[in-house]
Amino acid sequence: MATTDKLQDFDFHGKALDNIFEDYEVMLDKCPVGHSSKYGGFKYIAKSEDIFAAEQDPETFAVGPSMLLPSFGTDMPLIPIDIDPPNHQAYRAILLPLFTPMKIAKLEPGMRETAAQLVAEVRETAAKNGGVADVSAVFARPMPTIIFGRLAGYPEADWPIFDRWIDEIIYERTSKPEVANAASAELMDYFDKLIDARLADAGHHDDLVQKIIEARVDGRELTRDEQLSYCYLLFLAGLDTTAWGIRSALWYLAQNPVAQQQLRENPEMIPTATEEFLRTLSPVQAMARTCMKDTVVSGQEIKAGERVALVFGAANRDPEVFENPNEIQIDREDNRHLAFGGGIHRCLGSNLGRKEIIVALEEFLKGIEHFEVDGGEAWHGVGPLTVRVGKD
Numbered sequence: 001m002a003t004t005d006k007l008q009d010f011d012f013h014g015k016a017l018d019n020i021f022e023d024y025e026v027m028l029d030k031c032p033v034g035h036s037s038k039y040g041g042f043k044y045i046a047k048s049e050d051i052f053a054a055e056q057d058p059e060t061f062a063v064g065p066s067m068l069l070p071s072f073g074t075d076m077p078l079i080p081i082d083i084d085p086p087n088h089q090a091y092r093a094i095l096l097p098l099f100t101p102m103k104i105a106k107l108e109p110g111m112r113e114t115a116a117q118l119v120a121e122v123r124e125t126a127a128k129n130g131g132v133a134d135v136s137a138v139f140a141r142p143m144p145t146i147i148f149g150r151l152a153g154y155p156e157a158d159w160p161i162f163d164r165w166i167d168e169i170i171y172e173r174t175s176k177p178e179v180a181n182a183a184s185a186e187l188m189d190y191f192d193k194l195i196d197a198r199l200a201d202a203g204h205h206d207d208l209v210q211k212i213i214e215a216r217v218d219g220r221e222l223t224r225d226e227q228l229s230y231c232y233l234l235f236l237a238g239l240d241t242t243a244w245g246i247r248s249a250l251w252y253l254a255q256n257p258v259a260q261q262q263l264r265e266n267p268e269m270i271p272t273a274t275e276e277f278l279r280t281l282s283p284v285q286a287m288a289r290t291c292m293k294d295t296v297v298s299g300q301e302i303k304a305g306e307r308v309a310l311v312f313g314a315a316n317r318d319p320e321v322f323e324n325p326n327e328i329q330i331d332r333e334d335n336r337h338l339a340f341g342g343g344i345h346r347c348l349g350s351n352l353g354r355k356e357i358i359v360a361l362e363e364f365l366k367g368i369e370h371f372e373v374d375g376g377e378a379w380h381g382v383g384p385l386t387v388r389v390g391k392d
């Protein structure tokens with residue numbers, strides 16, 4: 001089974017995302033394991049069953065040197081995402097207790113208040129703007145910046161600069177790597193100064209940055225490089241993914257007034273619908289591994305040393321797992337998707353990201369009586385999403 005022509009340059013970033021669901025159909029039908037020439041060349045795995053199996057086998061599919069393909073503007077291994085066993089577990093354990101469903105439930109009232117304030121801003125923006133508002137800029141992006149910014153302990157005065165770092169490091173890294181590298185250096189410097197400021201400050205801080213500073217692994221403190229690496233990864237994992245999740249759900253609902261009204265009238269359906277948005281419009285379409293020993297997946301050889309993309313976005317549309325996989329069914333109950341990955345690296349912030357999306361949709365649908373798309377914006381990313389608000 002050779003890679004078809006269509007998939008020889010398979011890519012899961014930027015403009016390639018526009019029509020990626022067509023690639024997935026070909027992939028799942030004709031070559032669920034294949035080779036792409038992009039980013040120095042990599043093999044991809046598309047089937048849900050194969051990805052779950054690879055996730056369970058970190059000895060064959062290691063995360064080092066990086067899960068990011070291409071990198072997030074730095075070659076420093078990012079903690080915990082780029083760390084393999086045996087060290088991974090101790091790093092992950094530092095923050096794991098802070099992300100349990102119970103801990104996240106305690107954040108809900110604050111989230112709701114923030115979401116309601118942002119909805120009021122959407123209404124004000126639309127009122128001043130002939131009835132239209134960019135709900136990505138005014139709602140989907142600020143929501144995780146505020147929620148995660150508080151939880152992580154990023155000073156509020158700094159929040160306005162975060163979007164640029166995210167855009168440059170995550171979204172421009174494929175087209176302008178030098179811009180991503182420069183932004184990466186700025187972000188590392190930002191955290192270096194933030195840690196210095198914390199060390200000089202005797203006050204009490206109950207947040208993620210402080211947890212990282214106080215953490216111990218094997219009875220020792222983290223080195224400064226380890227602290228920076230952890231802070232850097234959390235920033236890039238915690239903000240943009242959730243913003244994409246909120247924006248893509250609004251993108252769908254803005255075009256589907258029936259589904260929109262159904263969720264508005266039946267908000268108890270929103271958690272189930274959220275899983276369906278995460279499945280079909282996944283904020284993380286793929287993550288990389290390195291093959292450590294020759295192996296065979298779906299009849300195809302993958303050699304030791306090859307880079308491998310686990311294409312979660314394709315697995316989430318695998319017809320062997322999902323009936324009518326390309327249909328967004330907001331009441332789909334059986335939904336074993338891979339939007340948060342699986343195995344030992346399964347998303348640490350899944351309970352938080354999921355809750356933020358649910359609360360955002362609940363408040364948005366409650367506060368905005370109707371909205372529809374006014375432009376032809378992409379389904380993916382965190383770019384503008386200009387919608388017409390209200391019925392007139």
Ligand code: HEM
Nearest residue numbers: 080081237238241245284340341342345346347348349353
């Ligand atoms: C809807 C929002 C989110 C999505 C779709 C998402 C998705 C993912 C995915 C696909 C992975 C890789 C899993 C794997 O390869 O098996 C991951 C890992 C991770 N995510 Fe998320 N994520 C989201 C939100 C967050 C948030 C809010 C945080 C904040 C703490 C976060 C922190 C992490 C961390 C630390 C890892 C690495 C875990 C490890 O290596 O053990 N994520 N996420």
